[in-house]
Amino acid sequence: MKKIVTKIEDNRMLVTLHKAFYEKLAIMSAAHGLTDSFVVMVEPYDEEYTAVYFEPKKDIQIVESGLYEAVQEFCNRVLDEQLRLDIEKRYGNIRDMIVKQAFAPVTEAQLSKELSADPGNKK
Amino acid sequence: MNEVDYIILPCKFMRCPQNRILLVNEVGEYLYLTEEEFEGLASYQLEPDSRIYYDLKSKHFLSDSERSLPSQVNLLATKYRTKKAYLRHFTSLHMVVVTLRCNQICNYCHASSKDDTARSYDMDVDTAKKVVDMIFESPSPSIKIEFQGGEPLLNFTIVEEIVKYAEKTNKAKRKNLSFVLCTNLTLINQDILEYLKKHTVLISTSLDGPKALHDANRIMRCGGSSYDKVIDKLKLTRAVMGNENVSALMTTTNNNLGNLNQIIDEYVELGFQGVFLRSLNPYGYAKTGHNEKLQYDMDDFVSAYKKAIEYIITLNQKGAYFVEYFATILLTRILTPFSTGFMDLQSPAGVGILGAIYDFNGDVYPSDEGRMLAAMGDSHFRLGNVKRNTHAELFYSPLLQKIIHNSCVEIVPSCHSCAYQQFCGTDPIRAYSQQNDKNYFGCIPTSEFCKKYKQIISYFMDMIRENDQAVMDVFWSWVTRRKYNEVRIK
Numbered sequence: 001m002k003k004i005v006t007k008i009e010d011n012r013m014l015v016t017l018h019k020a021f022y023e024k025l026a027i028m029s030a031a032h033g034l035t036d037s038f039v040v041m042v043e044p045y046d047e048e049y050t051a052v053y054f055e056p057k058k059d060i061q062i063v064e065s066g067l068y069e070a071v072q073e074f075c076n077r078v079l080d081e082q083l084r085l086d087i088e089k090r091y092g093n094i095r096d097m098i099v100k101q102a103f104a105p106v107t108e109a110q111l112s113k114e115l116s117a118d119p120g121n122k123k
Numbered sequence: 124m125n126e127v128d129y130i131i132l133p134c135k136f137m138r139c140p141q142n143r144i145l146l147v148n149e150v151g152e153y154l155y156l157t158e159e160e161f162e163g164l165a166s167y168q169l170e171p172d173s174r175i176y177y178d179l180k181s182k183h184f185l186s187d188s189e190r191s192l193p194s195q196v197n198l199l200a201t202k203y204r205t206k207k208a209y210l211r212h213f214t215s216l217h218m219v220v221v222t223l224r225c226n227q228i229c230n231y232c233h234a235s236s237k238d239d240t241a242r243s244y245d246m247d248v249d250t251a252k253k254v255v256d257m258i259f260e261s262p263s264p265s266i267k268i269e270f271q272g273g274e275p276l277l278n279f280t281i282v283e284e285i286v287k288y289a290e291k292t293n294k295a296k297r298k299n300l301s302f303v304l305c306t307n308l309t310l311i312n313q314d315i316l317e318y319l320k321k322h323t324v325l326i327s328t329s330l331d332g333p334k335a336l337h338d339a340n341r342i343m344r345c346g347g348s349s350y351d352k353v354i355d356k357l358k359l360t361r362a363v364m365g366n367e368n369v370s371a372l373m374t375t376t377n378n379n380l381g382n383l384n385q386i387i388d389e390y391v392e393l394g395f396q397g398v399f400l401r402s403l404n405p406y407g408y409a410k411t412g413h414n415e416k417l418q419y420d421m422d423d424f425v426s427a428y429k430k431a432i433e434y435i436i437t438l439n440q441k442g443a444y445f446v447e448y449f450a451t452i453l454l455t456r457i458l459t460p461f462s463t464g465f466m467d468l469q470s471p472a473g474v475g476i477l478g479a480i481y482d483f484n485g486d487v488y489p490s491d492e493g494r495m496l497a498a499m500g501d502s503h504f505r506l507g508n509v510k511r512n513t514h515a516e517l518f519y520s521p522l523l524q525k526i527i528h529n530s531c532v533e534i535v536p537s538c539h540s541c542a543y544q545q546f547c548g549t550d551p552i553r554a555y556s557q558q559n560d561k562n563y564f565g566c567i568p569t570s571e572f573c574k575k576y577k578q579i580i581s582y583f584m585d586m587i588r589e590n591d592q593a594v595m596d597v598f599w600s601w602v603t604r605r606k607y608n609e610v611r612i613k
Contacts, residue, residue, distance in 0.1 A: 032536050036568035080138070083165055084540050087131050094196065095133035098149055101200035102207065 005071045007064075011056055013071045016049040017078065026081035027052060030074055037062070037070065126167035129176075130186040132195065136161070137542035145584065150202035151456060151545035152182045155588055202460055206545070209464035209477060212263040214518065216466070216478035218491060219254055219285060220271050221246045222278035223483055227307050227349055229329075229341045231376055231403055231417050235498040236273045239344055245278045246483040253509040254481045255288045260514035265299040269327075271480070271491070276310040286322050303327055307341070308356040309349060316363040326360060328353065330371040330393075332379055332386035339378040340417075357393070366394055374401050375424060376417040383431035390445070391438065397446035398435075400428055402575065405557060406495035421571045425578040432582075439597045444606045451601040453583055456546045458602055466490065468548035468576065472530035475506070475523045485509040487517050489526065492552040504552060526551050529563045537567035543580045 006014045017027060024042075027050055031040040038054045045051035054071050056062045062070070134148040144161040147153045156164065156175065163169045164185070169176045171187075179185045183199055186192050223244035225236035237244045246254075258266060268289060270282050286302060293300045302324040319326065331337040334350040341349050360369050373379075373386055383400060390398045402424050403417060431447070438445050455463050466473035475489030485508045488494040493504030504526075506517045517523075530549040532538040538549065550572050554565025567573045586594055592612075600610045 029536070029540065033568055035566065076138075080136070081540065084136075087165070091131055091133065094130070094192070095149060097196050098133065098199045098203055101196060102203035104200075106204070 004075055005068060007068075008053075011062075011064075011067065013054045013067060015052045015054070015071055015075060016045050017052065018049055020048075022050065022078055022082055023085060024050070026078055026085050029081045030078035033077060034070065034074055127169060127171060128188065129167065129169070129171070130189070130192060131164065132183055132186055132199070134184055135540060135542040135544055139588070140585070143588070145542050146179075146184055147542045147545055148183055148199075149545070150183070150199055150206055150460065152184075153457070153542075153584075154178060154182050154184060205460055206462055208462035209469070209473075210471075212265065213476055214261045214479050215263040215265045215464075216267050216269065217254075217258045217261070218269045218271050218478065218480040219246070219251075220273065220481065220483050220494070221251070221275045221281045221285070222273040224277045225272055225274040225307075226277065226309060226344050227274065227341060228344045231340060231374055235406075235495065239274075239277060244273070244483055246281050246485075248281065248284055250483075250485045250510065251281050251285050252288055253485060255285055255292060257481070257487070257509045257514060257517070258289070259292050259296050259298070261518075263298070265301075266293075267301045267303065269303040269305060270324075271305045273483075274307055274310065275304060276306050276315065279315060283318070286324065290322070301325070307349065307353065308360060309343070309352045311356050311360060313359070313363065316360060320364055320368075326364060326369045328357070328369065328371050329373070330357075330389070331373050332382065333389045336379045336382055336386060340374065340376055354393075361394075371395060372399055372401060374403060375419075375427070376403055377419045378417065380419055380423060380427050383427055384434050387431060387434060387438070387445070391443060396444055397448050397451075399448040400431055401449075404492065404495070405553070406492055406499065421574045422578075425575060425582075428579065429582055436594060436597045439600060439607045440593060442606075442608065444600070446601045449579075450583065450598075453546060453580060454598050455602050457580075457583065457587065458598065465548075467550065470530065470532040470544070470548045471527045472549050472551050474526060474530070474552065475518060476527060479506075479518070481509060487512075489523060490552060492550075492556075496552065496556055501556070503555065526563055535564045535567065537573070541577075543577065543584075546580055547576055 004015065008014050027042055031042055031052060034040055034054070037060045038056055041053040043051050052074070054067070054074070056067060132148060134146050137145045139145050139155070142158050143155045144158065145153060145155055160169075160175045163175075164179065169179070176185070180187065183195060186195050223235075223237040224239045224241055225232070226239045228236070258268065268285065270285070275282055282304065289300060302322065303326070304319060304324050305327045308328045329341065330353060331340050334348070337350040337353070338348045343349050357369065371390070375383070379386060387398055402421070403419075432450060435445055435447050452463050452465050452468075455461060464473065464477050466478045469477065473490075474493070478490065480488045480491050480494050482488065482494055486494075486497070487506045487509060488497065488504050489506060490504075496503065497505055504522075506512075506520055506523060530551040532541070532544045532547060532549055535549055538544060538547070541547070551563030553572055554560045554563050554570070558565045558570065560566070565572070587598075596610050597607055600607045603610065
């Protein structure tokens, strides 16, 4: 079985993600979430895989097991991000429909009905 | 196994403690799923007659079919419009700095106040009238004018001018006009109070707790304690104006971070019905070198905040009605379908479109923080001046449009997929000033703003998930402004 995380030198880890399952946007999004503690570099690994390198920031003290756990956490995050993208692709247009309709002109009668239901608008 | 034919409606998800997945949709409705349920949902394997399927359907996380979609979109659009109602009318809060002079020199002063003899920092009559004219250009049917400083009572004649001119202007404009005076109270007297009462000017003051804690932060410019003066004048003010027309704010510094319960006790003892536990703003004197000791790590603030909330919950359960105002805003967002306008935590940000601030010289900023930054030498957020610019030039400027556009959580990296999106907001001015982001997004993973609000929202969401009835009843009492005993199920 392929190793999920590879240690390539002290304090430097590599994750390779298959392009058939993980898009650039999902990878970037998950990687961005770890930039508080790590320097993250994303680049092509080969034709099939994308490489993601992790290195703790200079001021971050982290033991090897902690680094390993953080990179594993990234793997789960990228899975979630890809799922978000997949759902967005399938049904993202519904959100646009909701927002468009919400900001479409409404009659005064409709508005005052909604306003009167909102306790924040009562003195 | 074949896929079940349902549509997943727009929502965000987040992994939570105890292997739960939080789902929040575009109108702030939420549901906690087990991992198994979430996996079933995402792989289109949920049984249509299962409990979780009905829960998801009733809260608009899924739709049975294309056929039922239009009615669900219609309903969600109405709810979305309700949630975003604060955007409907444009700027309603107008803060006017009538002077930068102050008779106190508080060690965290956000306003970077000036000596009380420096009259060149007073607003003049001509500027004041132009400020009022500009304020009434706002399309909002509600106009709240908030007098700020410095200490506004040092230039009270301009406060009177503005009240008089605004009331006169409003005879034609017929808006819902209100006034608030933000004052340290030390200069207030019977005559001023009679005037304020006559013109229904509410009072907001500052109180940092009992004497030792208050005086550690808030001292008179001439030296010495301000606490006794504030308490004396508070009594006088309430005697004339009534308790309900006077509120107070506190600021958390390293001096009082460990003593929030004492501050709460002081507020309760003085008859206030709530407190806003405010963290320190990184502007003004609070940012300058000699006051670094006032600052603290955001994790320490959140930890102190949580303990204080627990204490306030207990007070309510014992019979007192006492709220924490920020918690009430968040809980209203989470537990009700209604809109809550709160400039500091809004998407798009409330700067300029919910509130604006007019400096003593007529300069206009989208928020007080923008003005504070200018006082520190960076006038990036100056929209213009009431004497030289039109309302359109100020409030439809490319600068404000860019700020508003880039402060929508949907497009801020990391916020874009956060499940707390509907409860949270952005602070473009802090992103600019603390993280040097000229596009105002900020770097969320390293942002103190996110660190604070994400932890606090998680804290309340965890309590809501635990659903302890005695705690939930306190929350509902805050949201509905009723006493704990009134919301308890007998």
